[in-house]
Amino acid sequence: MMKLSRFLRPYRMSLIIVVTLTFLQALSDLYLPTLMSDIVDTGVVNGDISYILKIGGFMLLVAAGGMICSIVARYLSSTVSAGFGKDVRSKVFSHVAAFSLKEVDQFGTASLITRTTNDITQVQQVLNMILRMMISAPLMCIGGVIMAVFKDIKLSFVIIAVVPVLVMVIFAITRKSFPLYQAMQSKLDKLNLILNEGLTGIRVIRSFNRTDHEKKRFDEANSDLIQTAIRVNQLMASLMPMMMLVLNFSTIAIIWFGGIRIDSGAIQVGDLMAFLQYAMQIMFSLIMVSMMFIMIPRSSASAARINEVLEIVPDIKDGKQAATEEKKGVIEFRDVTFRFPGAEKPALSNISFSARSGETIAIIGGTGSGKSALVNLIPRFYDVDSGSILIDGVDIRDLPLTSLREKIGFVPQKAVLFSGTILDNIRFGKESASEEEVKRAAEIAQADEFVSKLQDGYQTVIAQRGLNVSGGQKQRLTIARAIVKKPEIYIFDDSFSALDFKTEAKLRTALKQETANSTVFIVAQRVSTVMDADRIIVLDRGKIAGIGKHQELMDTCKVYREIVLSQLSEEEIA
Known part of the structure; x- marks a missing residue:
């Protein structure tokens, strides 16, 4: 004591x-x-x-x-x-x-x-x-x-x-x-x-x-x-x-x-x-x-x-270097290796690639291939064991955590809502957002469609853990939360899984216009979600099995072709 x-x-x-x-x-x-x-x-x-x-x-x-x-x-x-x-x-x-x-x-x-x-x-x-x-x-x-x-x-x-x-x-x-x-x-x-x-x-x-x-x-x-x-x-x-x-x-x-x-x-x-x-x-x-x-x-x-x-000293220490005022959102992974605490093998090994502003990078792979682990390293939920991740040429470990995370709009794999109104939940991404900004973000995320039908609209109270909305509605609200922030970098960690194909297609179309000047990472299991990405990174057992566009990977990457064939028919692929 x-x-x-x-x-x-x-x-x-x-x-x-x-x-x-x-x-x-x-x-x-x-x-x-x-x-x-x-x-x-x-x-x-x-x-x-x-x-x-x-x-x-x-x-x-x-x-x-x-x-x-x-x-x-x-x-x-x-x-x-x-x-x-x-x-x-x-x-x-x-x-x-x-x-x-x-x-x-x-x-x-x-x-x-x-x-x-x-x-x-x-x-x-x-x-x-x-x-x-x-x-x-x-x-x-x-x-x-x-x-x-x-x-x-x-x-x-x-x-x-x-x-x-x-x-x-x-x-x-x-x-x-x-x-x-x-x-x-x-x-x-x-x-x-x-x-x-x-x-x-x-x-x-x-x-x-x-x-x-x-x-x-x-x-x-x-x-x-x-x-x-x-x-x-x-x-x-x-x-x-x-x-x-x-x-x-x-x-x-x-x-x-x-x-x-x-x-x-x-x-x-x-x-x-x-x-x-x-x-x-x-x-x-x-x-x-x-x-x-x-x-x-x-x-x-x-x-x-x-x-x-x-007495626990957090592993992740705050950086001191000031972030660049000019918005670019260029991300580079340099020979990154990461292992979860207590794990026998690395979750990611020797990952190297770069993503430019305005580019959409899709990440696909089998279960346990390291997709979520990769995107969780960008906001420093974990730190790399070796190698480095750079944003606009600066190692993310040198940036203050608040500055780093201010650049990122993160939509987690498991949709999380907080007790409060729908308006409060979307404003969680940007506290000062006006009602017009909130509504526009909801429209892009295809959430305005169901919110406007609710008796209290955006003032509808969300129950604890969002139990009074469906899984797809939860995902759309968490996507709206990220959109209203207007960040330099978007990370969607398997965030479209609960959406039907029609809603997902409409959302991605609206999202493409909104994120034209931002760097976008999309982690997905569905091939249909990643086919139109500027580049697709295929992960297999924590390593990059291939990088390229859809058709390139169909010709050069066996792992990607197997994933596509498991989900689409020959006619759909053609």
């Missing part, structure tokens, strides 16, 4: 005030038993009513002051802990946003969500408790021991004997609970993963009649988490009874030996009453510490998981 303390720097003044007020509250609580002792030994014994009223009134003032300090300290501690949680959550989110796909895959989406929500909440709650208890508890404990010794040294040996026993009990239980809390957070990750898969894949699960199987998976993960939680809670539940047992025996011992001391005339009744209160303060301060130690192991495990995320 110490590594996260840097997020408390903006709240240093509030922390100083909290510590000061907590110190004053502790002094107030420690002074009250002494005042009560004076009332009993002087006022009650001597029947001095005026003294009782005088000291009693002063006690009320001291108690009121302590209460005010406590209220203000609790308010500030809550404010600090909430601010701390907000800052850490923002930092983790922005840090994860800078991750390459490699780092995201390393942790997993479910784990990153748990770390950003549950883990940070755990640390935030413990920080609040630390500010409330961890400061006051040591002050009350140490101050109580000093005041008890001041009242009677011999009687204070009871407390001195008990404190080490309590400390040993707290330490032993905490030591056993820490690994269990770590295991709980990992099992919570697994539970979130299964829940996420069950919700996102609900259609597949139902279509294959695997609902019972998924319920069983969830129940097993849930039971595993519960069993660990029960074990750790049983361990922690034993702490309080043990503390109370020691506390009660200590009270008996104090009264027993205190009675003997009163009988011998060594102390007075008021002193014994004050001593008992100081003993209670000491014991309860240790109970407060034990409560902290119940929470600290889990928060420490959570803090370690948060630090794991924050």
Whole structure:
């Protein structure tokens, strides 16, 4: 948790005030038993009513002051802990946003969500408790021991004997609970993963009649988490009874030996009453510490998981070279080799080609040939292992990521829509786009046809993950999102697969006019989609099997000819 303390720097003044007020509250609580002792030994014994009223009134003032300090300290501690949680959550989110796909895959989406929500909440709650208890508890404990010794040294040996026993009990239980809390957070990750898969894949699960199987998976993960939680809670539940047992025996011992001391005339009744209160303060301060130690192991495990995320240095580093103001969009691959993390073989090997502005480059190949991997390297979702990719003569690794991605309009293989209206989703590509620009982009993408028929038109709300629109409609909206940006480079990663042939043909015709001055990459499985491209790159097992126009490749590239023959008849080819 110490590594996260840097997020408390903006709240240093509030922390100083909290510590000061907590110190004053502790002094107030420690002074009250002494005042009560004076009332009993002087006022009650001597029947001095005026003294009782005088000291009693002063006690009320001291108690009121302590209460005010406590209220203000609790308010500030809550404010600090909430601010701390907000800052850490923002930092983790922005840090994860800078991750390459490699780092995201390393942790997993479910784990990153748990770390950003549950883990940070755990640390935030413990920080609040630390500010409330961890400061006051040591002050009350140490101050109580000093005041008890001041009242009677011999009687204070009871407390001195008990404190080490309590400390040993707290330490032993905490030591056993820490690994269990770590295991709980990992099992919570697994539970979130299964829940996420069950919700996102609900259609597949139902279509294959695997609902019972998924319920069983969830129940097993849930039971595993519960069993660990029960074990750790049983361990922690034993702490309080043990503390109370020691506390009660200590009270008996104090009264027993205190009675003997009163009988011998060594102390007075008021002193014994004050001593008992100081003993209670000491014991309860240790109970407060034990409560902290119940929470600290889990928060420490959570803090370690948060630090794991924050300590990851993203592989993809921001470049510093300014992008050229003149729009060209010339892309060159120079002997590029790329391997997915953990893969045995490269996904791409020795890829070299160039694409000029205004040119449409189609990429085709069998499943697993590296088509998507190739286009994912251009916006630097991954970095190349060797070789280089240049845009307008500048290595993309030297460009700031914002400048690089500003040049690109990317339409992913899996259409992704966000919660909000259709207008909001298209404007995601260009926030300042006017309604006319949005509508024109939708018309080019052949989306205006179905959007205009909706009751609310462009103000129609898209459900989470776009579940209230079809696959083809999703693709057309994501294409419109890229078009409205008017980038130098378009990347369509198998983005026409859900469209019928007629709609696709109309879209490509409209798109050709819109992208006349841009570089266009089209990844496709359909031969009909790539036939009219200026150049076609044929990939086979991560290597270029051929580059050229359709007819050239039919004559020179065996791989391309096999793909064409598998999809088209001899008449269609002719």
